[in-house]
Amino acid sequence: MQPEPLDVIIVGGGSAGLSAALMLVRARRRVLVLDTGAPRNGVAAHMHGVLGRDGWSPLELLERGRDEVARYGGVVRGAEVASAEATDGDASGGPRFAVSLASGERHVARRLLVATGLRDELPELPGLAEQWGTGAVVCPFCDGWEVRDRRIGVLATGPRSLHQVQMLRQWSPSVTFFTNGAELDGDASAGMLARGIAVEPRVWASVAADEAGRLSGIRLVDNAVIALDAIFLGPRPVPNDALLTGLGATTAPAFGDADWVGVDPTGRTSVPGVWAAGNVVNPGASVPIAAGAGSLAGMTINSDLIEEEIRAALAG
Numbered sequence: 001m002q003p004e005p006l007d008v009i010i011v012g013g014g015s016a017g018l019s020a021a022l023m024l025v026r027a028r029r030r031v032l033v034l035d036t037g038a039p040r041n042g043v044a045a046h047m048h049g050v051l052g053r054d055g056w057s058p059l060e061l062l063e064r065g066r067d068e069v070a071r072y073g074g075v076v077r078g079a080e081v082a083s084a085e086a087t088d089g090d091a092s093g094g095p096r097f098a099v100s101l102a103s104g105e106r107h108v109a110r111r112l113l114v115a116t117g118l119r120d121e122l123p124e125l126p127g128l129a130e131q132w133g134t135g136a137v138v139c140p141f142c143d144g145w146e147v148r149d150r151r152i153g154v155l156a157t158g159p160r161s162l163h164q165v166q167m168l169r170q171w172s173p174s175v176t177f178f179t180n181g182a183e184l185d186g187d188a189s190a191g192m193l194a195r196g197i198a199v200e201p202r203v204w205a206s207v208a209a210d211e212a213g214r215l216s217g218i219r220l221v222d223n224a225v226i227a228l229d230a231i232f233l234g235p236r237p238v239p240n241d242a243l244l245t246g247l248g249a250t251t252a253p254a255f256g257d258a259d260w261v262g263v264d265p266t267g268r269t270s271v272p273g274v275w276a277a278g279n280v281v282n283p284g285a286s287v288p289i290a291a292g293a294g295s296l297a298g299m300t301i302n303s304d305l306i307e308e309e310i311r312a313a314l315a316g
Ligand SMILES: Cc1cc2nc3c(=O)[nH]c(=O)nc-3n(C[C@H](O)[C@H](O)[C@H](O)COP(=O)(O)OP(=O)(O)OC[C@H]3O[C@@H](n4cnc5c(N)ncnc54)[C@H](O)[C@@H]3O)c2cc1C
Pocket: 011, 012, 013, 014, 015, 016, 017, 034, 035, 036, 037, 038, 039, 040, 041, 042, 043, 044, 046, 047, 048, 049, 050, 079, 080, 081, 082, 115, 116, 117, 118, 120, 132, 133, 137, 138, 139, 142, 143, 240, 277, 278, 279, 280, 285, 286, 287, 288, 290
């Protein structure tokens, strides 16, 4: 293990956290990445729309990333961070942070980056969780191509579902919108009718699967089954931001009904010395966007450390 204080502790080793780590270790910073190893898209066998890595396994990408960080001396460990606190700064006034692991172990660093992602809260629908990441997915850009021209169902889970269902029409002529008994307003239903999208108003009962466990359709309250090849939905995104809010990072209502930690374009939070990147602050971040945000956060953290080093050098 490297001597402490470390330059940077990164909590979360997904696309955002590992991209930040790569920039920092290449800048000769002492970096510790702590990660529980459950990336959001770990449920999916393949990822798409990732330039140069289209169709790769998400877990393989992160394995490669961990190797790249380790090659430059960064340490990536499988561990859960239970809490983080600001501790007394050094003589030059730079901040210091201590993180405590679930095991009780503690580490101290000059800067902290939180890249812990989010949880997708699925609507109550028996059988849906079993299909999550395979038969039931969230992102048309990620999974639309694979089900082009097939039978696609879209669950009405919130106002953005109206956009999602219209979007999916560009991948297939066979799209059904499942309203679960909710009334559609006139404009929305006219737009669907005009583009040949079927509207299914009956209340949904469960997700149906074949003997091998593959999605076969949606069973409605009257036991009718609408056969489908894919379900798209918008789960409620819940940020894994307890470490950030525990440190006092400012939140504001954003992205639906939850409060989200606010960051500047470089990922800087309202707490001096604390950055956040990826899905923990932006539910719309795909793998390349999360990686880009992490990369920029890493570069900016490095600049912030240089400022502290200039102050320390001037102070003698
Ligand atoms: C079903 C599905 C399919 C998707 N397909 C695609 C696709 O094809 N292409 C694409 O670009 N995007 C896809 N995405 C989006 C993709 O999952 C996200 O863009 C990406 O995971 C965001 O990266 P991240 O680093 O912000 O978070 P994550 O990848 O979720 O990484 C966060 C990491 O932090 C760890 N962690 C959390 N809390 C702690 C803690 N307290 N201590 C230590 N570690 C912690 C987690 O275990 C995890 O490893 C998909 C998403 C879903 C749900």
